[in-house]
Amino acid sequence: MPTTTYIDAISEGLREEMRRDSTVVCLGEDIGVYGGAFKVTDGFIEEFGAARVLDTPLAESSIVGMAIGMALRGLRPVAEMQFADFISMAFNQLVNNAGTLHYRFGFKVPMVVRCPSGGGIHGGPFHSTNPEGFFFHSPGLKIVAPSTAYDAKGLIKGAIRDDNPVLFMEHKFLYRRVRDDIPEGDFAVPLGQALVRRPGKDVTLVGYGSTTGMSLEAAKILAEEGIDAEVVDLRTLVPMDLETVIASVKKTNRVVITHEDRRRGGIGAEISAEISENAVDYLDAPVVRVAALDTPVPFSPPLEEYFLPSAAKIATAARRVARY
Amino acid sequence: MASTTEKPPILDIPDEDYGDISTATMLDLYYYIRLAREMELRLINLFKQNKVVGGLYPGYAHEATTVGTALALGDDDVLLPLHRDLGAQLARRQPLKYIFAQYMGKVDSPTRGKDGNVHLANPELNIVGCISHIGAMFPVAVGISYAGRLLGKTVVTMTYTGDGGTSIGEFHEALNFAAVLNVPFILVVENNQFAYSTPTNQQYKVKRIADRAAAYGIAGEQVDGNNAMAVYAATRRAVERGRRGEGPTLLECMTMRMMGHSVHDPAGYVPRELLEEWKAKDPVARIERYLLRKRVLTPADVKDWTARLQREVDEAVEFAENSPLPQAEDAARGVWAEEGPAKSLH
Ligand SMILES: Cc1ncc(C[n+]2csc(CCOP(=O)(O)OP(=O)(O)O)c2C)c(N)n1
Numbered sequence: 193m194p195t196t197t198y199i200d201a202i203s204e205g206l207r208e209e210m211r212r213d214s215t216v217v218c219l220g221e222d223i224g225v226y227g228g229a230f231k232v233t234d235g236f237i238e239e240f241g242a243a244r245v246l247d248t249p250l251a252e253s254s255i256v257g258m259a260i261g262m263a264l265r266g267l268r269p270v271a272e273m274q275f276a277d278f279i280s281m282a283f284n285q286l287v288n289n290a291g292t293l294h295y296r297f298g299f300k301v302p303m304v305v306r307c308p309s310g311g312g313i314h315g316g317p318f319h320s321t322n323p324e325g326f327f328f329h330s331p332g333l334k335i336v337a338p339s340t341a342y343d344a345k346g347l348i349k350g351a352i353r354d355d356n357p358v359l360f361m362e363h364k365f366l367y368r369r370v371r372d373d374i375p376e377g378d379f380a381v382p383l384g385q386a387l388v389r390r391p392g393k394d395v396t397l398v399g400y401g402s403t404t405g406m407s408l409e410a411a412k413i414l415a416e417e418g419i420d421a422e423v424v425d426l427r428t429l430v431p432m433d434l435e436t437v438i439a440s441v442k443k444t445n446r447v448v449i450t451h452e453d454r455r456r457g458g459i460g461a462e463i464s465a466e467i468s469e470n471a472v473d474y475l476d477a478p479v480v481r482v483a484a485l486d487t488p489v490p491f492s493p494p495l496e497e498y499f500l501p502s503a504a505k506i507a508t509a510a511r512r513v514a515r516y
Numbered sequence: 517m518a519s520t521t522e523k524p525p526i527l528d529i530p531d532e533d534y535g536d537i538s539t540a541t542m543l544d545l546y547y548y549i550r551l552a553r554e555m556e557l558r559l560i561n562l563f564k565q566n567k568v569v570g571g572l573y574p575g576y577a578h579e580a581t582t583v584g585t586a587l588a589l590g591d592d593d594v595l596l597p598l599h600r601d602l603g604a605q606l607a608r609r610q611p612l613k614y615i616f617a618q619y620m621g622k623v624d625s626p627t628r629g630k631d632g633n634v635h636l637a638n639p640e641l642n643i644v645g646c647i648s649h650i651g652a653m654f655p656v657a658v659g660i661s662y663a664g665r666l667l668g669k670t671v672v673t674m675t676y677t678g679d680g681g682t683s684i685g686e687f688h689e690a691l692n693f694a695a696v697l698n699v700p701f702i703l704v705v706e707n708n709q710f711a712y713s714t715p716t717n718q719q720y721k722v723k724r725i726a727d728r729a730a731a732y733g734i735a736g737e738q739v740d741g742n743n744a745m746a747v748y749a750a751t752r753r754a755v756e757r758g759r760r761g762e763g764p765t766l767l768e769c770m771t772m773r774m775m776g777h778s779v780h781d782p783a784g785y786v787p788r789e790l791l792e793e794w795k796a797k798d799p800v801a802r803i804e805r806y807l808l809r810k811r812v813l814t815p816a817d818v819k820d821w822t823a824r825l826q827r828e829v830d831e832a833v834e835f836a837e838n839s840p841l842p843q844a845e846d847a848a849r850g851v852w853a854e855e856g857p858a859k860s861l862h
C-alpha cells in the first residue's frame with residue numbers, strides 16, 4: 193500500500209520548507225500546541241518554536257492581514273484557515289489588499305493561505321464548502337488544488353516558493369483517503385501546469401481536487417462500456433493551464449467539466465467559455481458541467497450526496513456527451 | 517447640536533512642556549507642516565482646474581497630527597498612511613513630484629497611474645500605501661512588526677484611522693493581536709469629529725477613544741492633534757515604549773475637519789461655531805507662533821520659508837504636468853510578481 197497520505201504529504205512539504213528556509217512561518221488558530229484542527233502542523237512547535245508556529249487569536253481577517261504584513265517585510269507566511277469556509281472573514285484582505293499590492297505598488301506578497309475545503313464529511317453548510325470560485329474571479333491571487341499526495345507535497349512547496357499570494361485548497365475528504373508513494377527528497381510542483389492523468393480518445397473529463405479521483409473512477413466505468421475517457425487534472429486554477437485542456441478537447445472533441453464548487457458562475461463556466469472561444473470547431477457535443485448544486489451544502493448524508501458530484505454523475509454526463 | 521460639545525474639552529498641553537525636542541526637529545516639524553499646507557491648498561486649486569483625476573480628500577488642518585506622528589519614526593520603522601495623511605507621506609520624504617503626478621494619474625507616479633490620491637507606497641522609504649477599505653491596514657502593520665521581530669529587528673509600525681474607522685472590526689482585531697503579540701504598533705486616531713457626515717455621538721459612547729486602550733491592556737493617550745509639538749512628543753513616547761518591548765499604543769489626536777469630507781462636499785452638517793472655534797487653533801499658525809516666541813524662527817525666516825516652499829511646490833507641479841499619461845495597455849500588466857519589480861520593505 194502506498195505510504196504517504198495526502199495530509200501527511202502537506203505536513204511533510206511544509207516541514208521541509210520550514211527547515212530549508214527560516215523565513216517560512218506558520219500562523220493560524222490552534223496550529224501550535226494543538227497541532228491544528230486536522231493536525232497538519234502536529235509537532236511543528238517542538239521543532240520550530242512558538243514564534244514560527246504562531247497560535248493566533250480567533251480572527252481570520254487579521255490572520256490574513258498579518259500574513260500580508262509579514263510577506264511585505266521579508267517572510268514567507270503560511271496562514272491556516274481552520275476550515276476553508278472561514279476564509280469569507282478574510283475576503284477583503286485577500287481580494288482588495290493581497291491581490292492588488294503588486295499591481296498598485298510593486299510589492300511582492302509571498303504568502304500562502306491553506307484552506308481545508310470540501311464536502312463528503314457531513315460537515316454541513318459551514319464546514320464543507322469549496323470557496324475557490326470567489327477568489328478565482330479576483331485578480332492577483334493564485335489558486336492551487338492538489339488531487340494526489342504527490343501534488344499535495346509538491347504544490348505546497350511550489351506555493352511557498354511563489355512570490356504571489358497563493359490559496360492552497362486542500363481537500364478534507366482526500367486527507368486520509370488518498371495515498372501515494374512519494375519520492376524521497378526535495379521536489380516542488382511548479383504552479384500553472386495541468387496534467388493528463390489518464391489518456392483517452394473519446395471524451396475529456398476536466399477536474400481538480402476531489403473531482404480528479406471521481407473522474408478517474410468514472411473513466412474506469414466508462415472503459416467497460418467502450419468509452420475511452422481522458423482525464424485532465426488542472427492542479428492549479430490560477431494561472432490555469434488552458435493549453436492542456438484545449439489540446440485534449442481538440443483530440444477528443446467532447447468534454448465534461450467537473451468541480452465540487454457550485455455550478456452557477458463557477459470555474460467550469462469559465463473553462464467552458466474558453467473552450468467555445470478557442471476550440472468550438474472541434475466540438476462534436478455540447479460542453480457539459482458536473483458540479484455541486486446552487487444551494488448551501490446540506491448536512492444529512494443523502495442530501496449531501498445528492499448535492500455533490502460523484503463518479504456516477506460524471507459517468508452519466510460523459511455517456512450523454514459521448515453518444516451525442 | 518454638535519455631539520462634540522458633550523465630550524470633555526480637548527487636552528491642551530501648556531506650550532512649554534515638550535521635553536527635549538531639538539531645534540532641528542522643531543524646524544523639521546515646521547517645514548513639513550507648512551509644506552503639507554502649501555500642497556493641500558495647491559491641490560485644491562488643481563482640482564478646481566480639473567487637473568486632479570478623481571476625488572480629493574483634504575488633510576487640511578490635520579498637518580500637525582500627520583507630520584508630528586510620522587516624524588517620530590526612524591528609517592527602519594514602517595509607515596502606513598491613510599487618506600488624509602499627505603503630511604505623513606511628506607515627513608517620510610515621499611517626493612512631492614510623485615504625489616502630484618499620482619493625483620493627476622500620470623505615468624511618473626509610483627503607481628504608474630494604477631491608483632490615485634494618497635494611495636502611495638515607497639518600498640525604499642518603508643511606506644506602504646493604503647487600500648480604501650477602512651481598517652484593512654491595521655493587521656498588516658501588526659504583521660510587519662511581527663516579521664521584524666522574527667528577523668531580529670525592532671520595527672515600529674504606525675498606521676492611521678479616523679474616528680469613523682474605529683467602529684470597524686479590524687480596529688478591535690488588530691489592537692488585540694498587537695497586544696497579545698506585544699509588538700511595537702502605533703495606531704493613530706485622527707479624531708476630526710466627523711466620519712463623512714456622521715458626528716462622533718453616533719459613532720461611539722466612550723468619552724475618549726483612547727480609553728478603549730484599557731480594554732486591550734495597552735497604552736492609550738489623547739493629545740491635542742493641532743499642537744505639533746505635543747503630537748510629536750506623544751508619538752515619541754509611543755515609539756520608545758515600543759522599542760522598550762512594552763507593546764502597542766493607541767494614540768488619539770483631537771482635531772477638526774475644517775473642510776468637507778472631500779472637495780465636492782460642502783459639509784453643511786458641520787455647525788459653524790465648531791469651525792470658528794477650531795479655526796483659532798489652526799495647526800500651522802500654532803507652531804509658527806510657538807517657534808517665533810521661542811526665537812527658533814524670525815519673521816524674516818517665515819517669509820523666506822514661504823518663498824522656498826512655493827518654489828518647491830511649483831517645481832513638483834511642473835514635473836507632474838509634464839509627465840505623460842500612462843500607455844493604455846499598461847492596464848493589463850503588473851498583477852503578478854513575475855512581471856516585476858516585486859519589491860519588499862527593508
Ligand atoms: C470600509 C469602508 N466603508 C466606507 C468607506 C467610505 N468612506 C471613506 S472615508 C469615510 C469616512 C471616514 O471617516 P473617518 O474614519 O472619521 O476619517 P476622516 O475621513 O474623517 O478622516 C467613509 C465612510 C470606506 N472607505 N471604507
Ligand SMILES: [Mg+2]
Nearest residue numbers: 678679710711
Ligand atoms: Mg473623521
